[in-house]
Amino acid sequence: MHPPPRPARPTRGDVVSALILGAGTGALLTTTMAFAMSVPTSGSLALYIAAIALAVSAPVWLTGLCLLGGPVWWWLHRRGVRSPGAGAATGAVLTALAVAAVLLSCGDRLPQDLVGSPWAFCVGLVAIGGLIGLLTVAFAYRARA
DSSP states (O other): OOOOOOOSSOOHHHHHHHHHHHHHHHHHHHHHHHHHHHHHHHGGGHHHHHHHHHHHHHHHHHHHIIIIIHHHHHHHHHTTOOOHHHHHHHHHHHHHHHHHHHHHHHGGGOOTTTSSOHHHHHHHHHHHHHHHHHHHHHHHTOOOO
């Protein structure tokens, strides 16, 4: 038996739900990564770092999804590119560009005492961006029964 056909275009509710799912997932994964990476260098302050990471990362991921991901998603949708793999690649590339812009603008002012390796943190963010791209596209174009 064949699965039901995938919708040609997601509804507004699908898009909003996918954005909320992506921002929530990104915030939780970023918080977990910040906590895990700050425990060796910050000890008991890692809980505070995680709380701050959660408060800051949720609006940052949502803003990134809306300002960067949304227009690119629309452009890819118009060209018929709707696969979760393309979403993952797009999410990773856009996150890498955003992280590179932040790194270039911050320069030497990165707080290296909070996280032992800022570059590992950046690579983790790019991986999270790829996962968010995959989740948002897969959720928005999911098959409906």
